[in-house]
Amino acid sequence: MTIELTHARMRLVxxxxxxxxxxxxxxLLHGLxxxxxxxxxxxxxxxxxxxxxxxxxxxxxxxxxxxxGYTAELLMGDADAALAHLGQATVLGRGLGAYVxxxxxxxxxxxxxxxxxxDGPGLAGGxxxxxxxxxxxxxxxxxxxxxxxxxxxxxxxxxxxxxxxFVRQANQLSRLAQPICVCAVERPDxxxxxxxxxxxxxxxxxxxxxxxxxxxxxxx
Amino acid sequence: xxxxxxQPADPEAADVSFPGAGTPDRFRSxxxxxxxxxxxxxxxxAAPVLLLAHGxxxxxxxxxxxxxxxxxxxxxxxxxxxxxxxxxxxxALYSWEADVRDALRVLDSTTREPAVFVGHSKGGAVLTQLAxxxxxxxxxxxxxxxxxxxxxxxxxxxxxxxxxxxEDLAGWLDHRRRAATLVRKxxxxxxxxxxxxxxxxxxxxxWLRYLVGVGARRxxxxxxxxxxxxxxxxxxxxxxxxWHLERLPSLAMPLLGLLGAVQEPMGxxxxxxxxxxxxxxxxxxxxxGDTGHFIHIERPDAVAxxxxxxxx
Numbered sequence: 001m002t003i004e005l006t007h008a009r010m011r012l013v014x015x016x017x018x019x020x021x022x023x024x025x026x027x028l029l030h031g032l033x034x035x036x037x038x039x040x041x042x043x044x045x046x047x048x049x050x051x052x053x054x055x056x057x058x059x060x061x062x063x064x065x066x067x068x069g070y071t072a073e074l075l076m077g078d079a080d081a082a083l084a085h086l087g088q089a090t091v092l093g094r095g096l097g098a099y100v101x102x103x104x105x106x107x108x109x110x111x112x113x114x115x116x117x118x119d120g121p122g123l124a125g126g127x128x129x130x131x132x133x134x135x136x137x138x139x140x141x142x143x144x145x146x147x148x149x150x151x152x153x154x155x156x157x158x159x160x161x162x163x164x165x166f167v168r169q170a171n172q173l174s175r176l177a178q179p180i181c182v183c184a185v186e187r188p189d190x191x192x193x194x195x196x197x198x199x200x201x202x203x204x205x206x207x208x209x210x211x212x213x214x215x216x217x218x219x220x
Numbered sequence: 221x222x223x224x225x226x227q228p229a230d231p232e233a234a235d236v237s238f239p240g241a242g243t244p245d246r247f248r249s250x251x252x253x254x255x256x257x258x259x260x261x262x263x264x265x266a267a268p269v270l271l272l273a274h275g276x277x278x279x280x281x282x283x284x285x286x287x288x289x290x291x292x293x294x295x296x297x298x299x300x301x302x303x304x305x306x307x308x309x310x311x312a313l314y315s316w317e318a319d320v321r322d323a324l325r326v327l328d329s330t331t332r333e334p335a336v337f338v339g340h341s342k343g344g345a346v347l348t349q350l351a352x353x354x355x356x357x358x359x360x361x362x363x364x365x366x367x368x369x370x371x372x373x374x375x376x377x378x379x380x381x382x383x384x385x386x387e388d389l390a391g392w393l394d395h396r397r398r399a400a401t402l403v404r405k406x407x408x409x410x411x412x413x414x415x416x417x418x419x420x421x422x423x424x425x426x427w428l429r430y431l432v433g434v435g436a437r438r439x440x441x442x443x444x445x446x447x448x449x450x451x452x453x454x455x456x457x458x459x460x461x462x463w464h465l466e467r468l469p470s471l472a473m474p475l476l477g478l479l480g481a482v483q484e485p486m487g488x489x490x491x492x493x494x495x496x497x498x499x500x501x502x503x504x505x506x507x508x509g510d511t512g513h514f515i516h517i518e519r520p521d522a523v524a525x526x527x528x529x530x531x532x
Binding site for chain 2 (some may be wrong): 057101
């Protein structure tokens with residue numbers, strides 16, 4: 001089942017991978033160039049509640065806009081549209097989606113019931129500071145994903161102290177003791193800084209799911 | 221829907237005039253990867269090109285006094301409405317990178333020869349990035365209070381900073397949730413001029429009223445600014461003003477930077493002292509006393525004279 005959401009001029013598709021369940025919702029945010037999975041990933045079987053997955057703008061079945069202009073903050077708005085539908089959710093992000101999950105955890109600390117940051121495409125972004133100036137023109141490519149998304153979100157700048165400002169906000173304003181959990185093995189500068197912040201949990205995915213309301217399954 | 225590029229939205233607009241203001245000589249549009257940008261030209265089409273970029277929440281027709289002065293100096297002055305501004309299309313997405321790319325599309329549509337770049341505020345910073353990205357495309361760069369140096373909330377304690385950031389973020393996200401249905405508030409021509417006057421306190425009501433005539437449209441319930449209602453003043457993000465400053469020494473072409481001495485809401489509060497360590501060899505900074513952020517609007521003749529001498 002899919003749900004259509006609106007974010008400004010974008011129509012976003014939210015996939016309900018599992019609607020039943022006794023616990024809180026889990027919202028999956030895919031990596032750069034990916035799309036929402038069509039079924040519940042095996043590693044998430046231990047989650048007790050419903051599971052949803054969002055197609056970001058320019059990805060999957062969501063709107064592919066004209067002329068580019070992507071930012072991670074824009075995708076945070078996408079994820080916030082899903083949060084508006086779900087009320088509250090634990091957010092699990094892969095790659096680019098992990099960065100967006102961090103931003104959302106800091107921006108909506110009362111609605112995000114834990115952010116789990118995992119490896120995936122687009123985790124590093126464009127590094128901690130801008131590279132040599134150049135005008136980014138899109139390559140030809142299969143759409144979706146939008147070639148502009150692949151281009152612009154692989155080079156968006158992610159300063160470590162910008163990332164940690166979202167951690168501190170989540171720590172200060174969330175009701176959870178540990179609102180951020182880092183599972184990713186790759187640690188670009190922003191994520192290394194996040195993982196070293198007080199109050200940030202570092203764990204494997206099964207333990208991270210337990211931290212926010214899942215069961216520990218021995219086979220994952 | 222926006223009206224056709226450059227055409228007054230209503231005959232009433234034709235009644236609004238301002239001394240020295242000149243309607244562009246030519247109107248056209250440029251496609252930027254599926255997005256239509258409205259382009260305006262003043263001056264001889266065979267003259268060398270001067271690319272002129274407006275600031276955030278402005279539009280090209282705010283150059284209706286300044287651009288004709290440059291054109292009279294022997295230049296083909298080309299400006300455009302940034303995406304979401306003026307008569308350009310309202311986009312789904314907005315970003316700094318997209319604005320720089322749009323600027324290059326306008327330049328590509330105009331000439332392959334090196335051109336003079338002149339930009340105000342955000343337009344100055346956008347053209348600085350374009351000049352750094354494509355140094356072979358610019359002969360001179362003029363930045364009119366377009367060199368950022370200010371960071372937000374510089375003097376607050378960390379816990380207070382967190383609260384301020386939280387308010388910024390929640391406010392922005394709440395705005396995004398409403399953005400699909402937002403419309404600009406209607407009013408009379410004078411209402412819109414007065415509202416803009418709150419952000420442009422040094423500009424005369426007569427000038428702001430003129431801007432309504434060329435930058436707003438007349439709907440059945442009143443005038444509305446054409447700018448995309450999903451755009452929001454202020455904001456947040458990873459950008460650091462010092463990144464802009466640190467790149468200035470790399471500029472390959474002469475730089476003329478103009479600053480106003482009076483701080484005001486839309487200004488960037490950059491001072492000559494802040495810029496000094498970052499200036500490239502061929503650069504000149506001019507500080508205008510008793511002048512705010514809109515230096516070219518407050519002092520059009522003086523600024524045009526300086527620019528024309530600089531690029532001669």
